Structures are given as C-alpha cells and as structure tokens.
Amino acid sequence: MPHLTLEYTNNLPALDVKQALLKLNQALLASGQFEEIDIKSRAIRLDDFLVGTSSGGRAFIHLRLSILSGRSLQVQQALSASLLHAMRECCADLHVGHLQLSVEVLEIDRKIYSKQMFIR
Amino acid sequence: MPHLTLEYTNNLPALDVKQALLKLNQALLASGQFEEIDIKSRAIRLDDFLVGTSSGGRAFIHLRLSILSGRSLQVQQALSASLLHAMRECCADLHVGHLQLSVEVLEIDRKIYSKQMFIR
Amino acid sequence: MPHLTLEYTNNLPALDVKQALLKLNQALLASGQFEEIDIKSRAIRLDDFLVGTSSGGRAFIHLRLSILSGRSLQVQQALSASLLHAMRECCADLHVGHLQLSVEVLEIDRKIYSKQMFIR
16 A cells, blocks of 8 residues: 556546656655555556536546555545645646546555565 | 446447446436536446356446445435446346346545546 | 456566456355355456556556455455465466565445346
C-alpha cells in the first residue's frame, strides 16, 4: 500500500498517462505518509463508458486510492485533495469541453492485508 | 458519484455493452438518487477469468456500484435490485448455458471524496 | 461471491496467468468457505503502471478478494494468507529482480448484494 488506480476515458488523446502516474506518485510521496517503494499505481483506459444518458463529448478521470486503515480523517482528506490537485495540473492542456475529475479513498483493513517483497 | 463498473467475461459475444451501460444508467437515473451528469459508468471485458475450478462454458457479469455514504439500507437495496433487473433484461437473448449476474454496492466516505467538473 | 481480481504488471512475461487463477481458486475452494461455482476470478494486465517514482525494473502482483460480510477476522486472515501463499508458488520461477505481492480483502455488505444464476 498504497495502491492507486487511475481510470480515464479514451476520448482524452492529449492526456500523458505516464506523466500523470509520476505526478500522482510524487504527490503521494510528498505527503510523508508512505515509503517510496510502497506506492503502486496503474492506469486503465476505458474504451466503453457512458456519462449520464447522453452520448458524446463527455470525459472523466477517476482516481481510487487504497490505503491501510488507521489514518485520521484529516490525513485522508489531504491525500484526496493533493491527488485532485496533481491530476488537475496534468489536465491543464487537455482542451476538452466536458471533463469530470474525481478521487475516492478506500481504507483496507490493516489486519487482513498480506504482502511480500522480493528484491534480488 | 455514482460510479458503476460492469465486468463481463469474453465468452458473451451477443452482449451489447453500450446498450447495457445505457440501460443501467437509465435505471440509476430513474431511482431519483442522482443527477444525470454525475452517473459515470464503464465496462471492462475480462479476457482471463475462471469460474470455480472447471474450465469452459461458464460466464459472468458483475456490477460494482460506488456511491457516496449516507443512504439508507432500503435505498441501497433498491439500487442493487434495479441494476440486477436492468442487467437481466440485457441478457435475455444471450442464450448462454451458464451465466451468473451479480451486483455489489460500495459506500465511499462522503467526507473524503474530491471532485471537480470542467465544462466550457 | 467471492470475487477475486489479480492485477499484474506487464513486465512479467513468464507469469502463467491461467495457471495462477486456477491455483488461487483452488486455494479459495480448499478454505471450505465457498461453493466451487461461486468463485469468480479474473486477471487484469497492467500496461501502464509505476512503482514509486523510479522507472524500470519493478513489478507487482496485487490480489483483491471481495467476500460477503460476516466472516471472522481469523477466517479473513487465513484467506489472505492462503492466497499469498498460492501466488508465491506461482511466482517461484519468474526470476524478476524486484517483485511485490500483495493481497487485500474487502467485505461487501451481504444485505445489499444481489445475484442471479442462469443454468440451462
């Protein structure tokens, strides 16, 4: 942990996904809550999507951050806000008519999380 | 919010995914719980999957609905049931031997959710 | 339920994904907690990912197990540990320099879960 998932609709050709992952991971690292090596992120392109019931011209980017349980509400709100801020900067030049950005934070029960690291 | 994810196994060639997303979003809109523009859905095709331990002939479609926290149990149950109903109608003509449909509802902490909308 | 999602970074060419899903489903079945036919698993290849802020040479595999609410902490910990164990065995021959394995368990509210099975 943390695990970050960036979902983006496929009508955002100007989005630099690799750059976005780097900016988001840097924001998580800057929070001081995580070790660099523990931050694991991925981006998923959405080829089939729908916003509301009207087709065309609508795009969205959604971030889901999963963290181990036990952090305060304030810390979680700060993480959510800093991810939104970093994502917004990555979208400054997208020039899309309708774009929604959103961030959810999910707590994973620390007592049930299993992990193993192999480094040679 | 809400965010809806439709996962479907790739052995359902007759499934009309775009039509399914429209029917599901219409069901969410008809619930009266959400603004049209807030309903964000996506479909993910599963190319690698396994039901139980036996290969072949088994298909599934799974819906995950993420909503902001604070709605009553009754409202959440009604949302879950209406999504299952809408999905079932989309599957009426699939003619598959073994198909499982399922719907889960996940509450996202309203106090930690971040969102921004850009409309030009 | 249960639903299992295996995410793996695309720099693990020697990973046998189908074999991994089988081993994981067998581990879930061996737990005695689930019916064979209820175990639904999928694997998602991650083509865009980042571990920390440094590029190159880092891989991860993440498992998310969603189960209906109501099981004891001990049962959930045993499920998490047995999935990690099964996954580790599948990775014995990967020969990758840096690999992180992780397992999270998510409880889904039993009262809101909807399901239907069609078998002809």
